[in-house]
Amino acid sequence: MGVAIIGGGAAGYYAAICCKHFHPEATITIYEKTNKVLSKVKISGGGRCNVTHDCKYPSELLKHYPRGRKALKKHFKLFSNYHIVQWFEKKGVTLKVESDGRMFPISDDSQTIIDTFQKEIQHLGIHVKIKTPVIGLQQKGNKIELEFKEGTEIVDKVIVAIGGSNKESNYSWLADLGHTIELPVPSLFTFNMPGNPISKLMGVTAHLVSVDVVGSNFKASGPLLITHWGMSGPAILKLSSLAARHLYQLNYSFELAVNWSGAMGESAIRELIIEGANKQIKNYNPLNLPQRLWDHLLSKSAIDATTKCSELSKKGKNKLVHTLLYDLYKVSGKTTFKEEFVICGGISWDSVNRETLESKSVDGLYFSGEVLDVDGLTGGFNFQAAWTTAWVAGQLR
Ligand SMILES: Cc1cc2nc3c(=O)[nH]c(=O)nc-3n(C[C@H](O)[C@H](O)[C@H](O)COP(=O)(O)OP(=O)(O)OC[C@H]3O[C@@H](n4cnc5c(N)ncnc54)[C@H](O)[C@@H]3O)c2cc1C
Structure with a gap:
């Protein structure tokens, strides 16, 4: 099974890792439009990366999402802050909790998170293509054709993890496929x-x-x-x-x-x-x-x-x-606010199956991360939404 992940940010990387976990046979490629992957992770939390928040229960986490709360409710019960902390621990990264509940790597350096992801991607044999923007896609039978500036590629499944943008035009190729776009505007x-x-x-x-x-x-x-x-x-x-x-x-x-x-x-x-x-x-x-x-x-x-x-x-x-x-x-x-800002808006929840995060208009197309109409308060909640939606989308249900 050929899987394309569009976007080399937090959601794209973690979706690729989860996808390999659920589908070890899959050949996975991350397509990133710029020449740098995980660039927001690098600058996040003032360079320290506020990975998640120390909430005891999923219900407590949920309170921090002005948009997307309803859709996240079920998923947080299965994959919450607790699970991502465990995952990082397994990979040798200890996270510490600050007095306000924010969680950072003990190194206080976002590079620790980037290095962990890069090592894992390499270990799992996931391919990464930088400077490769995807400019469109089309359903071709039970497959999907990706369009690049030069050429096309046919894959079985696609996860869109292009992040948020306050330019509506960045979503136009997704709108053309029948997805509703909630007006993207800044938050935080x-x-x-x-x-x-x-x-x-x-x-x-x-x-x-x-x-x-x-x-x-x-x-x-x-x-x-x-x-x-x-x-x-x-x-x-x-x-x-x-x-x-x-x-x-x-x-x-x-x-x-x-x-x-x-x-x-x-x-x-x-x-x-x-x-x-x-x-x-x-x-x-x-x-x-x-x-x-x-x-x-x-x-x-x-x-x-x-x-x-x-x-x-x-x-x-x-x-x-x-x-x-x-x-x-x-x-x-x-x-x-230099420490953390996000986009409110993006792919409407009405355009996706909330259980699986699969598109309602294109079979085999999934979404994860900030591209969805989900955003949280400051404190690690935005990355948590990226990890959780990546875990759901990566299952390709
Ligand atoms: C300065 C700053 C600090 C932050 N700090 C924190 C923090 O400490 N804690 C927290 O929880 N949240 C933080 N956030 C928010 C958090 O970074 C985002 O919510 C998170 O990065 C979203 O992940 P994502 O993978 O969905 O999107 P992104 O990280 O934006 O990644 C999307 C990727 O897709 C690529 N892309 C876009 N279009 C295409 C295309 N057509 N083809 C191929 N690739 C494409 C982009 O170049 C990008 O690399 C911060 C945000 C900012 C701006």
């Missing part, structure tokens, strides 16, 4: 707030805030980092992912509301201020925010920082409560 980015005085506090982190896109139901919570261009950190990245398509439609121009207390309500904040009694509001800092941020919020609320809590005017108190709970920021544009 930070927010630009040009000229906003908050950027003077760059480097300051508030440890638990909640943020929401005004006028929508999209909200997220977690740490927030103030940058020289606006805001970043887990809460912002999560919101960018949840609202990826909505923010694209708004052309990344919208109002962001920040609740600096995390999840507290108005009456709880008012209580806290009352409890401050004779303390100076500057030193009291009831939410334990970084001092520079607290000073900034007091000044934004037009409050004299030396005022005692009990002497705050009603108007001052109202303004402060409002600033703490509903602090508005104008966002204009986004910045790529």
Whole structure:
């Protein structure tokens, strides 16, 4: 059986390895359009490769996928973070867990992952052809004909693992075959707030805030980092992912509301201020925010920082409560988060058999990785989706 894997990224490599495991007789070739394979693995996780996330149960993993969750549910029960960790261990790569649950090779070097894959591919006799973009394919009886810039090739099965792209044209040959393409747009980015005085506090982190896109139901919570261009950190990245398509439609121009207390309500904040009694509001800092941020919020609320809590005017108190709970920021544009970004959208789940990941329009054609309409939050979830879908597609069921 001749199997072609289109795309030499994480999903393509792992699909090839799994395919050889399930079909030892198969002759497998990976076709990669550029002159480098596994290039995203190399730069991933800031060069350390955040391979997966330490979740105890598949149900916990699932919560981190704004798109593709339903389709992954069954597959995570059979192949989850646990299985990929085991696989790497078997190949001699120990993964460590960081305090936030992210898992990296103990070498802290993505090259360890690349070397492991390259060694395994060689050992299994899987062929790799670089600088060989596939530009189209056609069903020919029960076989598939691949089209290259020069020439064609007939194979029995194909796994498409071309990754995500925000250029719709990169999917056009798949759309021509009858697959629906969900509009590809970026996910996992930070927010630009040009000229906003908050950027003077760059480097300051508030440890638990909640943020929401005004006028929508999209909200997220977690740490927030103030940058020289606006805001970043887990809460912002999560919101960018949840609202990826909505923010694209708004052309990344919208109002962001920040609740600096995390999840507290108005009456709880008012209580806290009352409890401050004779303390100076500057030193009291009831939410334990970084001092520079607290000073900034007091000044934004037009409050004299030396005022005692009990002497705050009603108007001052109202303004402060409002600033703490509903602090508005104008966002204009986004910045790529260098550690990890992905594409939301791609091959629609309606175009594939969710059990096998086989195309509904071309027999013997399968999909794995980011080319599918699946993407996760930052933290190793995107690679996990690549490993799991590669394991499913590689079975060629
Ligand atoms: C900077 C950065 C850091 C990241 N860090 C992390 C991280 O630490 N943890 C995590 O979980 N996720 C991370 N991600 C996301 C993760 O890298 C992707 O989700 C993952 O690589 C998807 O794997 P894939 O194989 O589906 O696609 P890709 O890795 O994009 O591979 C697709 C391959 O197919 C090739 N190709 C495309 N079209 C064709 C064609 N027509 N013919 C032949 N070949 C073709 C491409 O050149 C590419 O090599 C990061 C992403 C970026 C951009």
